Amino acid sequence: MSATERQTDSRSSGRSGWRVRWCGDAALVVECDADLDPRVNARAVEIARQVRLARVEGVRDVVPTHSAVTVYLDPVAGDAEVLSRRLLSWAESSAPAAEAQREITVGVRYGGPGGPDLEAVAAFAGCSIDEVVRRHAAGHYRVFMLGFLPGFAYMGVVDSRIAMPRRATPRLAVPARSVGIAGRQTGIYPSAAPGGWQLIGTADIAPFTLQAEPACIFRAGDLVRFEPRVVES
């Protein structure tokens, strides 16, 4: 996305598009009504960056999500009114995001034991398995946010044809590195966990390694592409 496009988008989200509210008495949320909107999310990531840079007293944590930023505030030490005003001004700023978008390519072994739902996604899409793989690997995905598990990146936007909703009954154990689809989002399980995403393959990277620096491969705002890897027999 170019800087010019970014400027346009923040104007279109409008001065009244963002608002601040409490979430409990120890967190403020600046948010705007949006679904999976890369431009709105770019603004959220930029607000989060500004909050961290500003080193506001009493701020304990800053969590950007799809179309919101939650700022954890020590309710005793922090000044919520001042923070609230600053959050709105960062949200309404038309300045482009200062941070360049990183590009990360992830190899995926589609199907096989790591992709037990690939056939189901093909049935959902009414196309062949190869076509599901082609469409998933053709996407340029934005990391909208991390959450759920350490290092778990919510990426989008998945081609609507293969955007199969979550399973009705989640699996009790999804293996680490599984690549899944949940509606218009895709992601890689960093560790074995219960989960309801439709599993289509196995990634060749570990999104979270405790001993590594940094421990998490992805951060909000990254651009991710998937490359099919040939299954070794």
Add this chain to the structure above:
Amino acid sequence: MRVRVIAPGPLTTVQDLGRWGHQAWGIPVSGAMDTWSHRVANHLVGNLPEAATLEVTLAGPKLEFSEDATIAVVGARFWLEIDGRTVPSGCTFSLSAGGRLSFGPRTAGARAYLAVAGGFELPMVFGSRSTDLASRFGGLDGRSLRAEDCLDVGDPHGGARPGKKLRPPFPLPRGGAVLRVLVRDDGGGRPELLFGPRFRLGPTSNRMGYRLSGPSVSPGRPASGLSAATPVGTIQVPPSGEPILLMADRQTTGGYRAPATVISADVGVAAQLAPGDWVEFKPCSYSSAHVALASREDALRLQAGGMA
């Protein structure tokens, strides 16, 4: 100095004030469930508030101290046996080298915090010594204590307060508690359904969250499927209609409706509830939430004489 675990108790973990600043990477906060009791215990033995303590759950461990030690046990009330003497918890004690501490019957609350002058020395993981049981890191290899574990203790700063008694600034719940909540003003779910009925903590309630059984709480219109941040005290309502009160080991984000959040002043009260206990929710205003918190902080500071 080292502390040897003779018997671990059902769930004893190393905790501090939590792993802040990493939630943007999906890394949970964890930390003491009842941070008030954790802080009071540290204060009594002359530690900084962020020193690591042991969080003892429902029943306690049996420990042996390699050198003379000053300890404090604060939070849930237990009968303690120290070198053969039976004493009530809630203040500081001195043990001599080779001394043993064992936890006896619990008479109130659910979680007690054992601080040792010097604090438990364990590697920092993302800036904290807290045990994150779900992520399996922090504390002692990300797990609860086992028999024959040995924990290193740092050098005491001095300033321990022998014999001094100091209580967290709220009464320990006996069988249940009324928790004040702030209603979310973003139309998430139907908060009014939370007020009135009495819920019970389900048997699978743990450090991540309490499953509350009682009348079904309709989540209202379905959630968007997108995730939002989940502060401690968030009451989530999944489609099943069984609310979940999110506690210290909660995930950083969640996709369920979250109609209300327990106020900071009452999270420590919630931490002292055990499975089977009842809970009721009562709406509260933002200004009362802040007043409640400030008055608890003041009460603690007054008792402690300048406690951090």
